[in-house]
Amino acid sequence: MSDPVSALGGARFTGFADIREIGPVGMITLRGKGLKAFDKAIKTAVGTKVPAQRRIEVAGDKACGWMSPDEYLLVMPYAEVPKALAAIALALAGQHHLAVDVSDARAVFRVEGEKAADVLRKLAPADLDLMAPGELRRTRAAQVAVAFWQQDGGFTVVCFRSVAGYVMGLLRHSAMQGSELA
Amino acid sequence: MSTRLAKGGRLIDRTAAVEFTFNGKRLRGYQGDTLASALLANDQMLVGRSFKYHRPRGIVASGPEEPNALVNLGSGARLEPNQRTTVTELFDGLESTSQNHWPSLEFDVGVLNNYAARFLPSGFYYKTFIHPRPFWKHVFEPIIRRSAGLGKAPTTGDADRYEQAYAFCDVLIVGGGVAGLMAARAAAKGGGRVILLEQSPQLGGRSPVDETEVEGKPVEAWLDAVEAGLRAMDNVTIRTRTTGAGVYDHGYVLADERVADHTPGDGRPKHRLWRIRAGRIITATGAIERPLSFAGNDIPGVMLAGAVRDFVAGYAVSPGDRTVVVTNNDSAYLTALALKAAGLDVPAVLDARDDATGALPETARAAGIRVLTGRAIAKVKGGKRVTGVAICAQAGEGAVLEEIDCDAVAMSGGWSPVVHLYSHCGGKLLWDEAISAFVPDPSRPPLNHDGSAMVEVVGAAAGHLDLGSILAADVSAGVETKGRRKEDARKTVSTSVTIPPIWVMPQGAPIAMRSKMWLDYQNDVKVSDVQLAAREGYQSVEHTKRYTTLGMATDQGKLSNINGLAVLADALGQEIPQVGTTTFRPPYTPVTIGALAGESRGEIFQPLRRTPMHESHEKSGAYFEPVGLWRRPYCFPRAGETHEQAVHREVLNTRSNLGLLDASTLGKIIVKGPDAGKFLDMLYTGVMSTLPVGKCRYGLMCNEQGFLSDDGVVARIDEDTWLCHTTSGGADRIHAWMEDWLQCEWWDWQVYTANVTEQYAQVAVVGPNARKLLQVLGGMDVSRESLPFMQWADGTLGGFPVRVYRISFSGELSYEIAIPASRGAAFWAACMEAGKALGAMPYGTEALHVMRAEKGFIMIGDETDGTVIPQDLGLDWAISKKKTDYLGKRGQERSYLASTDRWKLAGFETLDGSVIPDGSYIVADGTNGNGQRNTQGRVTSTYYSPTLRRGIAMGLLRHGPTRMGEVVEFNTVSGGTVKARVRDAVFFDKDGEKQNV
Amino acid sequence: MLTLECPYCGVMADETELSPGYEAHLKRFGPGASPEEFEAYMFARKNPKGVHFERWRHTYGCGKWFLAARCTATLEVFGTYPAQVSAPPADIIAKIQARRPNWQPDWQPDGKAPE
């Protein structure tokens, strides 16, 4: 059997910021609210606490982000998704929830460099100055939905897989040398 | 002549010469020049022709309000028409050409219109449209088409790139003059985020030219200190070359930054459109000087007085050697003094007022300048250039008292505060009699989301036309805080400047003079045109504007709309505030389409959605079609094949061997929870709660009106989980529809949904050899017994983790196989490879459509159009009779939907085997009230069936199902009809023997 | 272009992150409803110049529907609130009345429209 491939096969661009498509990255959409064993389910799946509103809790190569009052995005290495799903199923057995593998439905980018934020300022109607460290922002980049957060001195940007080429095009256009916002 | 002065020029760098061309002529200027100042320095006063009469036009202004001096800038892929020379910064190699003349700027045929002016009065176009009709078509239109239009549209794509950016701030200040800088300084102290926008390259506004000191410091020193102070603060952003273009709801401001207009081709984006969201907006946009209306006020060499001194002080350019100043206020004396100081002649200042005793007139007199009060210009002499003026009494009817030779006229009709941004979002204006101008009414501002004033106005834009009143108004009061200023923080200050309501000179000018007084220089609207409009019954200023085209030129009336209103008010015998102003609409100055489009060009014009197999299809030479934002292969033509031939081959091969379809775009939504069954029973017309685990069922969704909205196969995954397939275009819409009902109506139901459309690639393996292919791949048991029709199973095939649905949209033995998207391309390749010996070929959406039509399967969007209920399509079997409710049930009970007279689905076969044209109606006897043939139905799907070798169609026909065998007529494009026999809509394999194997 | 605070995310969302959903607090009428009731449910919409209640979805954000009370004439926003209510909550009513003292709700406490 073949290995899983990301939407753009690791495309890259260097302008005033560095753009890299990464992945495949493991992702689970977890929906539920006010469940007893929620802490435990997330802890065993990705090793973090339950994030507060608009927060993302990062633990090494895993993370859990708040997507809505009843939805979380769990991030982990691609191969660990089945194990995490099993852990969630066990912890939340009998309680109303939905956990589903969405790893392949996404494309993930890293935007890095001192002026990485300028790239996103050109695409999203979000106030990046007010974005606290550890905040996950769901918004749009030009014409498509994205989510991003700051991590390791840059931004991780997530979009739908089918529009990965479009988002790469947006990031490339916005990171062109000489178009810094300063 | 206009020329460069030996000394001075605050803005130019004499050590940096710059070469440029105008109409092919090589000219020189300096770094820091505008194109206008450099043209004047080269004695190029004549720069264009007016729109209607092709009158010679010279530079009038020094800023963005310039109506005349518009040029084509650049060439080829960098050609931009209608660029204002007064705001175009000069750069080495700049190319410019004048506009709106033929064959040349100096000699223009269109000027004949000038002599025909009495045949082209206001409303000319409207009047001529009416009669005589043939005259319009054969005489006027060709002439007007030839002569109309300003610059030439570029014929190639733009070589530059543009971008947009979002910014947020607590206080946005538009305008970097003294008032704007003071507001910024105060706002910055509060610690909030401050953005200051200035349209020109430098800060300071008019102050370096018009003032000597600010707050006890020399102007330049004050400006440098304030700018340095602001730039040192982290919370302040200053953007020069950036125009605040529009103010919209809730503090939203569009601003156009001209990043690289002056450095073309340096790799930076040409423009950047800022989308700013500001807590508060302070506009410090200054005021624009008005012309005076006198005969010949459009002759090149007649300029605004402020512009004349801008050119002298800023660029060391004298518009003329002998300049007559004409004014109704004190500010123009600054021009007389500046010219005098530069060693130029000022033969006279003509002041329309009876007295001129202010400080400036007295200084002028002391400097030996001849000041004539109560005087006006009876006529400007000259053609392509001013040669002199005839002087008369302002109070009289124009009897000439004296003639003075001169080569320039500097005029000032007062100042109009720039209230545009304040007005864009509903701010109301007051008429200020002291300065004869509209000013913002602070008691009726545009409102923010919290009901507070969204826009405040400071400086000259608020009517404070002198520095003293700007300082006295204390713009800093209440600005410091991050929060909202107190309503009473601002002092009420009236400016010491007065401007009398003098609009036309002389006061009693006869028609011969009034028809030579220009209001709108570009569109050729004169005082007499507005007066004619009033006589013809135009009372509303909005109507007069459109009738006369006053203020409809590219400057949008910045220069002289107020003059026009005043003339209209006078003609109507009304006060100016009664007549009111036309609406101020964004953008303040033109914003190029490139900036508005931003990044949305070329590859990223719109998001194209690609399936995991997209690249493979491209390599196979697929011809794609858009399905929503998706791109799907329409067919896979081989060398030498037409698309039609390819489709026929794909259909026949699938029916006889094996076809592979990329079905990844199919919507897939997981619905899970204790109430999921109940929820789906509300959503679908059928029953989904009883579907056994492991089985599939076809379902229909309707909107609340009862009309079909989507369809698809639902699979029961486990006890509380269903997977709903939607149409390709429908996934997001249906997911949103589900969430709407769950969040807003049945919020106590325990159901979660997830749209997993993109998690899976989906391949339809279709045809008699379908099972064999899966067996070659190897893995799970896909036999008839283990995986019967309308069931699904998880397993592996060829080592891939798969979920296999045994469903068919073609009537063939068919498996739809879902694999994780990251393995979609590999699985597709594996299928193609394994299928070689089985005759596998990929097929596209058109073959899919033909095969489903051969089977009589409906397609959302073909058989439905938002007015069709499932019962119309004979889908009663998919509607539960037992359920008390589902979305759309009440709607379908409405009498006209329940009527037996509705058009209902049937199949059609033409008697001659031809294909019925798309969109055909089935004609009925007689005609309707409009004399059109009556109709009794229409075609919904029509194809050539390669399987049956004839045209087949589905359509809606009144009482259709009861009319089998009857012959009806479809209209055709050529006007005739084609006969077709009504039949069952299933054309092929009615008993489903091919799919149940 | 409006900004509305999403009551779920707490962000001031730009209108371009939102989708409009038209009038809020409609009561659904299904089978058994009279033609008049059904017609009103389907087609009769308020179009006030002034206080209005609307549905908005934070489409590009959390995906949730919320409701907004705003003035259609001045674009003032009195407040936003979660969609899981059949009538505007008391604090929203109080905020509206603080700014529009003469404004009265046109429904009754049970959520029914007045006769």
Ligand SMILES: [Zn+2]
């Ligand atoms: Zn939200």
